[in-house]
Amino acid sequence: MGFDKIDEFLRKKGAVEVIVEIGSGSATYQNINEAVLASSSTVSNRLNEAVQNELIEVTHRPTDYGTQKRYTLTDSGKRIYDWVLDIDLEKKIRELRRVQRDRDNKMDQLLDYVNRDTVLLKTYSGPERRLSDEELKRMSDHHHSGETAPDEMWEQRRHDNLHAALIRRDSDKDDS
Missing domain, CATH: 1.10.10.10 (Winged helix-like DNA-binding domain superfamily/Winged helix DNA-binding domain)
Incomplete structure (x- = not known):
């Protein structure tokens, strides 16, 4: 060689x-x-x-x-x-x-916090799917108690947020 x-x-x-x-x-x-x-x-x-x-x-x-x-x-x-x-x-x-590997673990931890942050969820959920005060309290209680909220709730929240973002994007395009 x-x-x-x-x-x-x-x-x-x-x-x-x-x-x-x-x-x-x-x-x-x-x-x-x-x-x-x-x-x-x-x-x-x-x-x-x-x-x-x-x-x-x-x-x-x-x-x-x-x-x-x-x-x-x-x-x-x-x-x-x-x-x-x-x-x-x-x-x-x-x-x-x-x-x-430390960075990857910290990134996972950050994303976990962001996905459970009720202020961010409320801010970015959009007017089509505003979180109710009851949902925010339940999510906040799970986050602050160290418990893991049911996966289904988080998956539904992610789905709803993605759907709302797509609707906003499409309506922004229509306005252009």
Whole structure:
């Protein structure tokens, strides 16, 4: 494999992460896919490209249920992994993964708060579907008590809000 191919491969999303995840041992597709912050198709593509470029090899190990496909680094892959370790890139990749997962968790938490925020719901529900004071109180009580309101109520609220937004958008277009 030429240097251009190595360079091209390593610049692709998830490529170095795949090598880091395999490291000095071996890993299954599931292990790699869970660890690499990329889509499953991207991970699959990087694994196939790394095999084609002779950076990793596939082995099959017997299990109680058949065989298990495992990925290990070739000598060339190990040289790249050694460089990753020498420049502390592995540590940065793992930090980035942790930060990204923390960010995703905080984003989920934010969206949960926004979806349960009665002021926002009242403000953005539109005149077609104003929340009654009773609905607001029930939603607020659930939010502040730490209880989770029934999913159906939130799904209906999201549906109603989306429907109201579409009606407003269509009426705005008609006014133009």
